[in-house]
Amino acid sequence: MPKTKSDGTAQPVASNLKIVLVAPRNPLNIGAAARAMSNFGFFDMRLVNAYELAFREAKSAVKSQGVLKDAREYPTLAEAVADCALVVGTTSIGPRVLDHPLRRLEYGGKLIVRKMASAPVALLFGSEKFGLSNEDMSHCHWLMRIPTREGHGSMNLGQAVAVCLYEIARNPAAVKIPPESKTTASADDMERFTEYLETVLAHSGYVHARMAGSTRMKIRRLIRRMNLNTHDAGVWLGMLRQILWKLEH
Amino acid sequence: MPKTKSDGTAQPVASNLKIVLVAPRNPLNIGAAARAMSNFGFFDMRLVNAYELAFREAKSAVKSQGVLKDAREYPTLAEAVADCALVVGTTSIGPRVLDHPLRRLEYGGKLIVRKMASAPVALLFGSEKFGLSNEDMSHCHWLMRIPTREGHGSMNLGQAVAVCLYEIARNPAAVKIPPESKTTASADDMERFTEYLETVLAHSGYVHARMAGSTRMKIRRLIRRMNLNTHDAGVWLGMLRQILWKLEH
Numbered sequence: 001m002p003k004t005k006s007d008g009t010a011q012p013v014a015s016n017l018k019i020v021l022v023a024p025r026n027p028l029n030i031g032a033a034a035r036a037m038s039n040f041g042f043f044d045m046r047l048v049n050a051y052e053l054a055f056r057e058a059k060s061a062v063k064s065q066g067v068l069k070d071a072r073e074y075p076t077l078a079e080a081v082a083d084c085a086l087v088v089g090t091t092s093i094g095p096r097v098l099d100h101p102l103r104r105l106e107y108g109g110k111l112i113v114r115k116m117a118s119a120p121v122a123l124l125f126g127s128e129k130f131g132l133s134n135e136d137m138s139h140c141h142w143l144m145r146i147p148t149r150e151g152h153g154s155m156n157l158g159q160a161v162a163v164c165l166y167e168i169a170r171n172p173a174a175v176k177i178p179p180e181s182k183t184t185a186s187a188d189d190m191e192r193f194t195e196y197l198e199t200v201l202a203h204s205g206y207v208h209a210r211m212a213g214s215t216r217m218k219i220r221r222l223i224r225r226m227n228l229n230t231h232d233a234g235v236w237l238g239m240l241r242q243i244l245w246k247l248e249h
Numbered sequence: 250m251p252k253t254k255s256d257g258t259a260q261p262v263a264s265n266l267k268i269v270l271v272a273p274r275n276p277l278n279i280g281a282a283a284r285a286m287s288n289f290g291f292f293d294m295r296l297v298n299a300y301e302l303a304f305r306e307a308k309s310a311v312k313s314q315g316v317l318k319d320a321r322e323y324p325t326l327a328e329a330v331a332d333c334a335l336v337v338g339t340t341s342i343g344p345r346v347l348d349h350p351l352r353r354l355e356y357g358g359k360l361i362v363r364k365m366a367s368a369p370v371a372l373l374f375g376s377e378k379f380g381l382s383n384e385d386m387s388h389c390h391w392l393m394r395i396p397t398r399e400g401h402g403s404m405n406l407g408q409a410v411a412v413c414l415y416e417i418a419r420n421p422a423a424v425k426i427p428p429e430s431k432t433t434a435s436a437d438d439m440e441r442f443t444e445y446l447e448t449v450l451a452h453s454g455y456v457h458a459r460m461a462g463s464t465r466m467k468i469r470r471l472i473r474r475m476n477l478n479t480h481d482a483g484v485w486l487g488m489l490r491q492i493l494w495k496l497e498h
Contacts, residue, residue, distance in 0.1 A: 166354075
């Protein structure tokens, strides 16, 4: 995987991705696909041979109104993908019975992203029951498979769309982005914490005078392992101060 | 991203991942989550404070019977995650209002995979309407966010589960796996193809004697660009042979 600017190619253009649902039957699935598109910033949905009723019901349902409102219907797959320079079909079938090259999503997604930088790409999803037909697949340059397990390969349509779009929207560089977090407590904070805790433990009889030296080191290490941020170190100091006050009075 | 054996750590153990749905309401979503788990090879589902009716309805529905049949119910989140060494909450909320470190899925997924090699990990999903509560989040070591767009961050529960599990099951090395494809046609096949096509074009008057040399080179390059496999080269030769026969009779 390229570590820098993905081998110098231009950025993918989100509007270049066309999600094509072929013969979808269930309005909930059409709606779920539209919602996932909106979640990941893709807005061009195309429907081929959709059940009229399913499409109407989906349109009247919640969320991602934008995607569904603008979705276009086509009588044939050829017309739906006419403007696309790359046509990719999704399938859960193993490679043995296919006449097409079959790529895993991790690899295929990268090729799609690359192509999206310069030209429209169609990503096809078949009907819930039968997937894409051989006729549908003959319009594809290649096929793509989500790496599901062999015993249960077939995914729900809305979930399959979500997973594919996530892979396409996924930022490989983000694997290395550390979490946003508060500032780590300073060594000074840690040392004050150590002293307070030691005093509290001495007052409560946990520390014996004879063992004081080794206990202090143990406590110091214990506190460093907490990986405290500035805020939490302050909270701890406040609690210890209060405990100490109570112990002394 | 490590190119070889993911920095020498052991393989993740699928059974170490516990998917915890907190207060889910919709049986369809519980079913969809279970189906995605089965698709990606995770089988330990836990439900906290689920609507009894929703759970029962989900159980009686289709697919991934295994996951739902074995799903366990817990009265509190503390009990549901008691055996886990890492507890991660999912959220669609931005980092500003959270008291926890927030990691993107690309990065968080890697940490989860690493931990799964040695200890049980809980991945929490909140209710469809409200997500995880502050109380729920206080049980988490950190939070994780699917990189959805700002204008529409909240995902459908079943789709969110599918996307997270895909990232965890995803094989970074597969980004480089070339597609399974048939053997590329040999130079010999290509040359026979070139000759046949040239003969056909000569017979049909496309090639003028004067231009024959440059046309042959154009055709040779044209055919190389087709990237044919052995099988397709054979089909082409058969078609050309038949056309030639027709032209000669």
